[in-house]
Amino acid sequence: MAIVELPDNVVVTKLDALVSWCRKNSLWPMPFATACCGIELMATGASRHDVARFGAEVFRFSPRQCDLMIVAGRVVMKMLPVLQRIWLQMLDPKWCISMGACASTGGVFDTYSVVQGIDRFIPVDMYVPGCPPRPEQLLQAIIDLQAKIQAEGTIRGKEFLAPSRQQPKPALQP
Amino acid sequence: MISAAKLDRLKAAFPAISHSEFRLQVRVVVPVEQVHQLLRFAKEQLGFDMLADVTCVDYLHYRGARDRYGLVYVLTNTQTNERLIVRTFVNDPEPTVPTVVDLWEAANWLEREVWDLFGIRFAGHPDLRRIVLPPEFTAHPLRKDYPLQGRGERHNFPVITRSEG
Numbered sequence: 244m245a246i247v248e249l250p251d252n253v254v255v256t257k258l259d260a261l262v263s264w265c266r267k268n269s270l271w272p273m274p275f276a277t278a279c280c281g282i283e284l285m286a287t288g289a290s291r292h293d294v295a296r297f298g299a300e301v302f303r304f305s306p307r308q309c310d311l312m313i314v315a316g317r318v319v320m321k322m323l324p325v326l327q328r329i330w331l332q333m334l335d336p337k338w339c340i341s342m343g344a345c346a347s348t349g350g351v352f353d354t355y356s357v358v359q360g361i362d363r364f365i366p367v368d369m370y371v372p373g374c375p376p377r378p379e380q381l382l383q384a385i386i387d388l389q390a391k392i393q394a395e396g397t398i399r400g401k402e403f404l405a406p407s408r409q410q411p412k413p414a415l416q417p
Numbered sequence: 418m419i420s421a422a423k424l425d426r427l428k429a430a431f432p433a434i435s436h437s438e439f440r441l442q443v444r445v446v447v448p449v450e451q452v453h454q455l456l457r458f459a460k461e462q463l464g465f466d467m468l469a470d471v472t473c474v475d476y477l478h479y480r481g482a483r484d485r486y487g488l489v490y491v492l493t494n495t496q497t498n499e500r501l502i503v504r505t506f507v508n509d510p511e512p513t514v515p516t517v518v519d520l521w522e523a524a525n526w527l528e529r530e531v532w533d534l535f536g537i538r539f540a541g542h543p544d545l546r547r548i549v550l551p552p553e554f555t556a557h558p559l560r561k562d563y564p565l566q567g568r569g570e571r572h573n574f575p576v577i578t579r580s581e582g
Contacts, residue, residue, distance in 0.1 A: 320571045321551050327577055355558050355567025356550075363572070366579040403579050 263396030267389040268298040273309035278316025280343040280375040292378040297385050306332040317345035318358045330365050336400050341367045344374045419443045419499045423463050444502040452505045453515040465492035468521035473535040477561040486512050516542040534559040
């Protein structure tokens with residue numbers, strides 16, 4: 244087998260890693276802002292905190308154009324079917340950040356009308372604590388999500404399959 | 418507050434009412450059989466042309482209360498800036514009061530809200546549907562015997578997993 248000399252401006256990598264690198268640096272958020280966390284979400288997008296530094300500045304209000312849902316605020320039982328429909332309308336690959344105490348757990352609103360954490364009904368990748376969280380915390384969540392996408396992302400989205408349909412990982416040789 | 422002359426006219430027309438005053442707010446309590454007549458009198462004779470609010474209080478387990486539900490009508494006279502609060506009491510089963518949509522159009526949604534949250538029926542209402550809660554909701558959650566955390570309504574949704582969605 245012949246050894247090919249590569250020029251200095253050519254890099255060999257896995258396609259999965261390359262695609263994940265592209266995806267993680269151009270997240271398009273869907274702002275599902277229902278309460279005061281939405282104000283912090285807007286501050287995150289504004290010039291002072293500037294989420295554009297992490298490639299996630301293109302907030303779209305159409306779920307068809309988004310791949311990162313940021314649920315900012317409490318979700319009431321009348322709103323949850325809307326949330327689920329928007330999540331289903333988003334195209335794969337897609338991720339979800341649960342921002343703030345209310346979206347993650349219901350927060351102080353332990354009443355009949357407030358859903359006690361959106362992760363009971365839709366998948367969530369990152370939780371941001373706080374009431375409301377500061378923009379820095381949301382930026383940290385985006386950075387952590389980028390690391391997660393880079394670490395597990397595959398071009399066919401195999402990381403999203405149910406555990407029963409995933410191929411077993413090869414056992415490490417001693 | 419309402420002028421003394423108008424209050425005297427109201428008491429002359431409806432001897433069955435009782436009235437009290439608190440911080441310049443006059444409140445009259447009227448039997449439920451006369452509430453529609455009294456509200457019509459207040460609108461047409463005393464000039465209370467605006468219905469500011471219709472709401473309800475549940476007096477279950479309230480100390481000294483004899484009746485379960487207290488309906489509250491807040492009236493405003495936009496010419497003289499007078500206010501009048503009209504109250505009436507109803508009881509289980511089937512607590513019912515006559516509607517006042519024929520007097521003030523504003524009562525339509527206000528009465529729907531009271532029906533939604535307290536389960537008070539408004540006889541003669543043109544469109545008595547729920548207004549705040551989803552239509553499949555079965556309870557009236559501001560009643561005092563309804564548990565704060567509900568009866569499972571907030572958990573009754575399909576679960577979307579990662580591989581499905």
